[in-house]
Amino acid sequence: MRGAVLKSRIPLALFGVLLLAGGLRFYGLGIQSLWVDELASVWFAGPGSVAEVVERTVGDVHPPGYHLVLHLSMTVFGDAEWAVRLPSAVAGWLAVYVVFLLGRELYSTREGLAGALLTAVFFSPVYYAQEARSYSLLLLFSALTALLWWRVFRGFTEGGRPGGWTVLGYVAAATICCYLHYFGLFIVAFQGAAMFWAVGVFRLRSVFGVIVVYVPIGLAYLPWAFVMPGQARDREPGATAPGLYADFLFNSSPAMTLIAALLFFGLFAVSLPALGAVRSVEGFGRFMPGLLLVGWLTVPFGVAWIISEYATPILSARNMIVASPAAYLLLARAIVVLAPNARLQTALAVGVAGLSLYQVVFTDELYSRVHKQQVREAVAFVTDRRENDPLVVHCGVGREANYYYRAQGSDRSEFSQVGACEAERMAAVLSAGAEHGEIILVYAHLRPSEELLRAMSEEYRPVTHRDLYDAGAFLYRNPAGQGTGT
Incomplete structure (x- = not known):
């Protein structure tokens, strides 16, 4: 009886999270002026054919995916400030739901709900959902490709071959992610490397199937690969300070960063002894969700930091929105693991989310203070x-x-x-x-x-x-x- 009651509350809780996420993202889309980069997006996506949009984008430093989405949206809704920010708001809202699905598949409904709640209220996902740039769509497709990646991986390791529709969905989502932003290409490359490694560990004979999955993505991106070198800008090497990554993820708040650090440390302290006691591949498989999230959170940042420090600066904090679902799902997992019962898990998740919501609305004054160039x-x-x-x-x-x-x-x-x-x-x-x-x-x-x-x-x-x-x-x-x- 108790289990049935809890199950009946899940849709209501998810509805509440999505309602909160929608309110934070759709409220006040036209209050602030478009800033220079948003105005550049509108110019690149402006009137003309799809071919003309792509041709204009060649002179930019990004792939054309976002500009094509914005072009279509402007054709339907016009170019008022709220309208050009609408695709980002919709994508940011959908990303909350996809994070719920990902957390549920990696762990359980509890992690899914907690991860969705945190994604709904942290500053960066909300802020970029109200900006006419590619970052909110990048967040959505980073989470979506991770969800579909997990399903493909499970298909290879559990059944020998993933379903055709699952593979097709991943190929489509990954291709879109690559065309949205070069860090989308970066995250898909990370996923490809992780897939080869993981399938090689658990089911070596399925590695050829992994090649079959990624060849269509490479072929679909090949036309733009010839454009990429011409968009490169000659700049002095120098990486963003690593602390800015934590600021981006956790509201530029020392208190929130400390809470996140304590939760991560607690999760690590609990998980490491169990991981060290693993003696078989099957036992190791229980830790794959956590390894995926930790790798997703750290490897793209580390590689981008090294490239920026020693070659050319590609790393800015906002580009790492591709890894924010991993951060919030790891926090959700820490809450579930460290809190001894469901009531305390709920209280801790709501408490962290409430603090973040207070910071967004009152400390950072997202809706009452100017944040964009006037x-x-x-x-x-x-x-x-x-x-x-x-x-x-x-x-x-x-x-x-x-x-x-x-x-x-x-x-x-x-x-x-x-x-x-x-x-x-x-x-x-x-x-x-x-x-x-x-x-x-x-x-x-x-x-x-x-x-x-x-x-x-x-x-x-x-x-x-x-x-x-x-x-x-x-x-x-x-x-x-x-x-x-x-």
Whole structure:
């Protein structure tokens, strides 16, 4: 009777988690301005055919998968701020459910529910679900490929061969993951290496079947493999500080990081003696879920860190969203293993989730404080003065800003414009500004150099400065100009 009651509560609990996740992801999608990278996404995914979207993406540093998704979404829903963020919100919400399925298959429903709850409320999955970039879709497909990977692996090791639909689903999901982001390709490569190793340990004769699984993925990605080298950027080596990875996963919160560290240590302390006592391949198999999650959490980060430190910088904290399901499922597993009964497990999971939710809503003020570059407000400073025919000098935000010029009833082509972030561009500014009574220096993402600002103040009379979040606008008066500025 007790078991039946508990089973009846599982759908209700999952519904509650998904409802919470949806509220956190869909609320306020249009409150904040699109920042420069989001505006770049909109430009790459803009009007035209699918072929034109791919052609534009060749000039980017990412594969075209996300831009194609955004292009389709914009065709249906338009390009309002909420609409261009909608694919990310939907993907972030679905990722919570996929993490539940993955936790349930690796361990049990308890780990699935706890992992889904943590994914629902930690800052990074929520934040990137409200951003028109590829990261939320990358989270979804990282979790989905892991789920299908596990089913393929079990098919090879338990039945000799996985089902055709399972293999087809994994091939499709892995191919999409590769085309979403280069770290999607990275995670699929990790999964491939893990599959060869794991199947080789448990059922060596099935290794050829693994090759059959991964050949279609390689062939599907081959056309873009020829484009990849042209997207590389020559940058000095240097890796992100490892501590930023923990900050990304655990809300940049010392308290949450400490809680996670204690849970991980407790899980390790309990599991290591049992792992050391294993004397057979079958016994070793009981630890495969944990080994998969630990490898998923650590190996991609370690490899990316080494590449960044000694070759070219590819690692940024946000790219490691590919491994966040592993972190949250390991926390869920620690909660279930360390708490002695279901009631305490629930209390601990809800307590950790509640603390994270408090941090997201009140400490980080995700919905009440500006978190994204205020390009919209900077452009409004220009369009409010369009009747004065100003020269617009832009720094860090050029063609992308036309999204907001159009949204505010204007167009970049209506203004004389010149790009300048450094003093070396001052001659171009003087030439373009000779016939204008006002000059507006608009910036976002990048800030004009002090030398340029001094040069502008020497040539023109400073009037006002609108200081915004990682953006702003300087208004200057040109005494020699022939414009209508007043």
